[in-house]
Amino acid sequence: MVESRTRLLILDDDRDVACAAQMLLRRRHGAVATLDDPARLEALLADGVPDVVLLDLNFTPGRIDGAEGLAVLDRLRTLARPPAVIALTAYADVPLAVEALKRGAVDFITKPWDNARLAAAVDAALARRTAANVPGASALMGDSAPIREVKAMIAGVAPTEANVMVLGENGVGKELVARAVHQASRRAAGTFLAVDMGALPEATFESELFGHRKGAFTDAKSDRAGRFQAARGGTLFLDEIGNMPLPAQARLLTALERREVTPIGADRPEPVDVRIVSATNLAEDRLFDPAVFRADLLFRLNTIVIRVPPLRARRDDIPALLHHYLSLYEGQYQRPVRELAPAALDRLCAWDWPGNVRALRHACERAVILGADADYRYEDFGLAPAAPPAPVQVEKDQDFRLGALERDTIAAALDKARGNISLAARMLGVSRAALYRKLGKHGI
Numbered sequence: 001m002v003e004s005r006t007r008l009l010i011l012d013d014d015r016d017v018a019c020a021a022q023m024l025l026r027r028r029h030g031a032v033a034t035l036d037d038p039a040r041l042e043a044l045l046a047d048g049v050p051d052v053v054l055l056d057l058n059f060t061p062g063r064i065d066g067a068e069g070l071a072v073l074d075r076l077r078t079l080a081r082p083p084a085v086i087a088l089t090a091y092a093d094v095p096l097a098v099e100a101l102k103r104g105a106v107d108f109i110t111k112p113w114d115n116a117r118l119a120a121a122v123d124a125a126l127a128r129r130t131a132a133n134v135p136g137a138s139a140l141m142g143d144s145a146p147i148r149e150v151k152a153m154i155a156g157v158a159p160t161e162a163n164v165m166v167l168g169e170n171g172v173g174k175e176l177v178a179r180a181v182h183q184a185s186r187r188a189a190g191t192f193l194a195v196d197m198g199a200l201p202e203a204t205f206e207s208e209l210f211g212h213r214k215g216a217f218t219d220a221k222s223d224r225a226g227r228f229q230a231a232r233g234g235t236l237f238l239d240e241i242g243n244m245p246l247p248a249q250a251r252l253l254t255a256l257e258r259r260e261v262t263p264i265g266a267d268r269p270e271p272v273d274v275r276i277v278s279a280t281n282l283a284e285d286r287l288f289d290p291a292v293f294r295a296d297l298l299f300r301l302n303t304i305v306i307r308v309p310p311l312r313a314r315r316d317d318i319p320a321l322l323h324h325y326l327s328l329y330e331g332q333y334q335r336p337v338r339e340l341a342p343a344a345l346d347r348l349c350a351w352d353w354p355g356n357v358r359a360l361r362h363a364c365e366r367a368v369i370l371g372a373d374a375d376y377r378y379e380d381f382g383l384a385p386a387a388p389p390a391p392v393q394v395e396k397d398q399d400f401r402l403g404a405l406e407r408d409t410i411a412a413a414l415d416k417a418r419g420n421i422s423l424a425a426r427m428l429g430v431s432r433a434a435l436y437r438k439l440g441k442h443g444i
């Protein structure tokens with residue numbers, strides 16, 4: 001994907017709160033705008049739509065019904081390319097957070113927040129600004145035999161309450177499969193809440209998932225709902241499950257076995273009413289290694305396993321995906337409709353797509369933005385390997401080596417992390433979203 005700066009917007013009437021969030025996020029993301037009055041939102045949107053909006057749900061002092069924030073959320077969702085919205089609320093109001101999630105917010109944070117948690121939520125929102133945010137892209141495309149099999153499994157398993165584990169390489173569409181299970185289930189009217197288990201800090205793991213009571217620990221200034229409570233009546237998607245440390249796995253297992261969770265500081269457990277869909281890109285031999293993943297947790301989660309094959313194993317889907325994403329980005333960037341030259345299509349179908357559908361999508365975005373000919377050419381997709389180093393002038397040579405160095409470092413980190421994106425991003429000291437951008441840039 002073409003590198004672009006992330007745009008964040010913080011919409012909160014409390015200037016101190018907005019300023020604190022701005023300072024925290026500016027270090028990581030650069031451009032962070034703040035707005036204390038929703039009446040000025042339209043003028044700001046006219047200048048460009050942000051990627052992520054941190055949205056306070058109550059502006060007028062004393063109001064706690066969230067109606068003001070929900071109205072802004074509804075407005076943002078009508079945009080052609082809506083931002084990912086993280087709802088902010090000063091009140092541990094689970095119904096309000098759930099309402100925001102139902103109306104399309106990707107996450108919620110209770111104020112006062114933990115900085116690491118806020119930063120992780122923004123990263124996750126950026127990485128997830130995918131299917132849910134792009135009209136028409138939420139359906140699983142493809143009609144190859146393997147993808148038809150996946151769709152048949154989804155149709156068969158969705159109406160049951162069985163836990164589903166989705167396996168597959170990065171970018172194959174595991175989250176789309178999880179959403180499809182939710183949408184075809186009896187819980188479709190409820191919340192679909194995705195949690196990146198690999199990104200949950202170990203210290204706050206329990207409070208994030210199960211919630212806490214005011215005063216349970218020094219920073220617990222108010223009650224806080226956990227993900228299990230927020231997804232009540234809906235589906236909890238536990239993503240990157242293979243990245244969980246073993247102690248966290250034990251705590252999750254207890255909750256699933258007892259079907260109840262106890263918020264930290266509470267004296268009574270609360271029943272759990274969620275359907276669990278989990279996903280990992282770990283290879284199955286790693287998943288069955290007890291040093292990596294607890295067997296008892298695995299057997300809780302994998303009642304039904306849906307394996308999503310890599311794109312290179314279902315090349316018949318490539319033409320439809322290319323046409324879909326090219327026309328999607330032509331519309332989005334208001335670029336002319338262009339054909340894919342037959343020779344280019346052949347080469348794109350022969351490419352192995354190591355980053356799977358996500359990489360294909362990024363490549364299409366690049367081609368739409370950079371392609372200049374009447375038809376799309378293979379070169380427009382940025383997949384050709386880097387040119388061999390030539391003994392040209394020193395400066396150019398250095399540029400080339402810098403790019404190659406970055407690519408090699410990323411490839412080495414991915415290799416070491418066995419394809420685990422969260423882990424590789426942590427090793428490289430960048431966010432998951434930034435790593436995905438770099439993967440797209442290098443066609444990895």
Ligand SMILES: Nc1ncnc2c1ncn2[C@@H]1O[C@H](COP(=O)(O)OP(=O)(O)OP(=O)(O)O)[C@@H](O)[C@H]1O
Binds near residue numbers: 131171172174
């Ligand atoms: N069959 C498909 N049809 C259309 N778009 C797809 C399909 N599969 C994946 N995509 C798109 O590819 C991108 C990656 O999909 P998704 O996030 O579901 O993959 P993932 O397997 O969960 O990735 P990761 O393991 O990296 O989290 C998304 O933008 C999604 O919309």
